[in-house]
Amino acid sequence: MTNHTEEQKGYNQKLEQQLENIFAGGQPKYHEKATQQGKLFVRKRLELLFDDGEYTEDGRFANCEAGDLPADGVVTAMGKVGGQTVCVMANDSTIKAGSWGSRTVEKIIRIQETAEMHRVPLLYLVDSAGARITDQLDMFPNRRGAGRIFHNQVRLSGFIPQICVLFGPSAAGGAYIPAFCDLVIMVKGNASMYLGSPRMAEKVIGQKVSLEEMGGAEMHCSISGCGDVLAENEEEAIAEAKRYLAFFPANFTEPVPVAEAIEAKVGRTLEEIIPENQNAPFNMYEALDVLIDEGSFFEVKKKFASELITGLARINGKSVGIIANQPKAKGGVLFVDSADKGAKFINLCDAFSIPLLFLADVPGFMIGTKVEKEGIIRHGAKLIMAMSSATVPKISVVVRKAYGAGLYAMAGPAFEPDVCIALPTAQIAVMGPEAAVNAVYSNKIEAIEDLKERRAYVQQKQQEYKEEIDIYRLASEMIIDEIVKPSQLRTVLATRFELYSTKSISQPPKKHPVYPV
Amino acid sequence: MKIIYLQQAKVEEENNMAQVLSTMTGTVFTIEVEVGQEVKKGDVVVILESMKMEIPVEAEMDGKVASIAVKEEDFVDEGDLILTFEG
Numbered sequence: 223m224t225n226h227t228e229e230q231k232g233y234n235q236k237l238e239q240q241l242e243n244i245f246a247g248g249q250p251k252y253h254e255k256a257t258q259q260g261k262l263f264v265r266k267r268l269e270l271l272f273d274d275g276e277y278t279e280d281g282r283f284a285n286c287e288a289g290d291l292p293a294d295g296v297v298t299a300m301g302k303v304g305g306q307t308v309c310v311m312a313n314d315s316t317i318k319a320g321s322w323g324s325r326t327v328e329k330i331i332r333i334q335e336t337a338e339m340h341r342v343p344l345l346y347l348v349d350s351a352g353a354r355i356t357d358q359l360d361m362f363p364n365r366r367g368a369g370r371i372f373h374n375q376v377r378l379s380g381f382i383p384q385i386c387v388l389f390g391p392s393a394a395g396g397a398y399i400p401a402f403c404d405l406v407i408m409v410k411g412n413a414s415m416y417l418g419s420p421r422m423a424e425k426v427i428g429q430k431v432s433l434e435e436m437g438g439a440e441m442h443c444s445i446s447g448c449g450d451v452l453a454e455n456e457e458e459a460i461a462e463a464k465r466y467l468a469f470f471p472a473n474f475t476e477p478v479p480v481a482e483a484i485e486a487k488v489g490r491t492l493e494e495i496i497p498e499n500q501n502a503p504f505n506m507y508e509a510l511d512v513l514i515d516e517g518s519f520f521e522v523k524k525k526f527a528s529e530l531i532t533g534l535a536r537i538n539g540k541s542v543g544i545i546a547n548q549p550k551a552k553g554g555v556l557f558v559d560s561a562d563k564g565a566k567f568i569n570l571c572d573a574f575s576i577p578l579l580f581l582a583d584v585p586g587f588m589i590g591t592k593v594e595k596e597g598i599i600r601h602g603a604k605l606i607m608a609m610s611s612a613t614v615p616k617i618s619v620v621v622r623k624a625y626g627a628g629l630y631a632m633a634g635p636a637f638e639p640d641v642c643i644a645l646p647t648a649q650i651a652v653m654g655p656e657a658a659v660n661a662v663y664s665n666k667i668e669a670i671e672d673l674k675e676r677r678a679y680v681q682q683k684q685q686e687y688k689e690e691i692d693i694y695r696l697a698s699e700m701i702i703d704e705i706v707k708p709s710q711l712r713t714v715l716a717t718r719f720e721l722y723s724t725k726s727i728s729q730p731p732k733k734h735p736v737y738p739v
Numbered sequence: 740m741k742i743i744y745l746q747q748a749k750v751e752e753e754n755n756m757a758q759v760l761s762t763m764t765g766t767v768f769t770i771e772v773e774v775g776q777e778v779k780k781g782d783v784v785v786i787l788e789s790m791k792m793e794i795p796v797e798a799e800m801d802g803k804v805a806s807i808a809v810k811e812e813d814f815v816d817e818g819d820l821i822l823t824f825e826g
Contacts, residue, residue, distance in 0.1 A: 503794070549792065553790055589790070592816070
């Protein structure tokens with residue numbers, strides 16, 4: 223009997239020893255380095271993420287025989303976040319800089335398969351230097367090599383929410399993990415993504431730049447648009463991931479979660495916020511405050527293409543995706559980047575049945591040689607296609623003006639919004655009165671030599687034009703479905719979204735549209 | 740050279756000098772500051788006109804206007820210099 227117990231004790235000791243090694247992660251010097259950089263240990267990140275810090279883990283003993291590669295540098299876990307089951311892949315940067323070996327890759331593939339089987343969201347907590355080049359034949363080109371991770375991401379896209387929180391580098395091929403996620407949260411100072419590191423760039427193309435310039439968090443969140451949320455630190459990044467998740471169902475078949483209704487923020491009214499002068503800027507964020515539950519806004523790509531605001535919010539507790547022109551930035555004109563930004567956001571909301579609210583104050587798409595060379599038509603087409611093919615409830619509100627293709631992009635009447643609402647001061651036209659009169663009567667205007675007379679003529683023509691596009695005329699022609707007092711807009715939106723909750727429409731049978739990318 | 744990426748304008752900091760660049764193709768509608776004037780972050784320094792809209796360009800930092808590179812009604816392309824700042 224004694225022998226048996228001794229034997230048992232030995233087994234237990236071995237297990238405890240192994241677990242101790244695994245939970246310790248990499249060598250102390252790497253932990254110290256991480257701490258200096260303001261980074262948390264991977265298991266601390268998981269504790270912060272999961273409810274009560276609890277999670278189950280698979281592949282914990284991966285590569286445990288190697289001795290110095292506990293869990294093979296990645297933790298794959300399942301647990302509850304805000305009461306909802308989620309799967310997580312989390313790199314351990316204290317182990318060979320979080321690089322990928324064959325078991326690392328296999329673990330990531332398996333957690334993707336688990337997330338698919340259980341139909342739950344998958345989070346990628348990325349902090350990795352990329353492939354272990356010494357192991358490349360085991361993890362790079364094969365059927366269940368790193369490529370399969372991206373293949374699975376594409377397969378899961380729109381099926382379950384996929385979120386990337388970037389704490390450190392996401393290098394070379396690894397940079398495609400964030401690229402295929404619905405949302406990318408980047409930690410300021412530490413997060414980066416790039417195909418070639420600055421060292422590689424210097425060697426291969428002779429370019430000398432810093433890591434931040436090459437692929438830092440601020441660059442990606444403001445210039446490239448590869449990052450969606452810029453977090454000050456890791457705690458904030460994790461908190462934001464949780465806040466985002468709360469807007470989403472576990473998978474595309476589940477209903478969108480409903481939160482407790484909160485009153486809108488007390489502040490200026492829409493009449494006070496929106497200037498009478500159609501050409502003067504105002505702050506659309508202030509208008510948003512009037513319409514949404516206070517504190518519910520989760521903005522996506524705040525610093526990127528700020529002329530178009532995109533974000534999740536709640537109205538009376540119900541999730542909505544908001545696409546709003548921002549007249550304060552670039553006049554709210556749509557550009558190449560804002561078109562891309564809107565297209566992806568609409569696509570995201572539609573994939574998970576989150577209704578869309580369009581708040582239009584748009585002079586149109588930008589014109590000029592610069593944007594034509596950038597392919598503004600092609601990019602604009604992406605936005606219009608995303609909006610047009612979205613089958614969720616869509617409410618279009620012309621807050622002040624919707625000119626030209628801007629009306630189309632903001633779910634104008636032809637694009638089957640459930641309703642097209644106008645505020646009493648709204649203008650809808652091919653172009654605004656000034657531009658239209660200048661375009662149509664330019665020869666006549668120039669022919670009038672007396673300046674006073676010329677001004678009077680222009681004013682008269684503008685007045686005639688304004689009458690032509692008068693909002694009651696448009697309502698009379700049933701182009702606009704409803705004219706709403708600004709003070710009643712929030713209530714109208716809440717009521718209508720509630721009524722539209724059973725909407726079901728389908729596209730004609732086909733494989734998929736041909737994307738204008 | 741340190742480059743700061745900003746929402747309204749790209750500012751290049753060098754020897755404590757900063758440049759405010761045009762955010763959009765259009766014309767200079769009004770200039771709201773004078774050389775030597777102290778400006779606070781968020782103050783509107785120039786209003787451009789583009790697509791029939793007024794486009795305010797705000798100072799992204801506190802500083803003193805060192806020089807103004809444009810005059811009213813000038814055409815500016817995106818990225819053109821508007822004014823320089825002493826930080």
